Amino acid sequence: MKKLSAVLAVLALAVSAFAGEFADISIKEVNALSKSKKAVIIDVNGTDSYKKGHIPGALDFDVIKDTLAAKLPADKDALVVAYCGGPKCMAYQAAAKAAAKLGYKNVKHMSAGISGWQEAKMKMEK
Numbered sequence: 163m164k165k166l167s168a169v170l171a172v173l174a175l176a177v178s179a180f181a182g183e184f185a186d187i188s189i190k191e192v193n194a195l196s197k198s199k200k201a202v203i204i205d206v207n208g209t210d211s212y213k214k215g216h217i218p219g220a221l222d223f224d225v226i227k228d229t230l231a232a233k234l235p236a237d238k239d240a241l242v243v244a245y246c247g248g249p250k251c252m253a254y255q256a257a258a259k260a261a262a263k264l265g266y267k268n269v270k271h272m273s274a275g276i277s278g279w280q281e282a283k284m285k286m287e288k
Contacts, residue, residue: 216287249278
């Protein structure tokens with residue numbers, strides 16, 4: 163029984179580490195936020211990808227990373243959503259960690275990424 167408990171504890175730790183430090187947010191939720199403009203959405207796919215198409219209202223992290231503090235709201239509880247290519251892409255962490263380092267407490271990750279957004283046939287902006 164003790165071995166089973168130890169194995170379960172290790173698995174739980176591994177799953178939480180894999181899940182990342184930023185909560186996931188769904189495509190449906192991000193779509194609503196994009197329409198309502200109640201969050202700052204940051205595209206971390208690079209400028210070339212951004213120009214080809216991004217979530218409406220999303221900011222190009224490559225362009226704003228040096229002035230991120232000025233692009234984010236004064237309210238540190240404001241929702242900030244970062245996304246990149248898809249579920250296996252980790253580039254979103256650059257924007258998410260930068261926002262967290264600036265003191266933002268409500269930073270989320272759309273793990274589906276732009277590939278999931280496109281597969282869901284959501285509106286794109288160029």
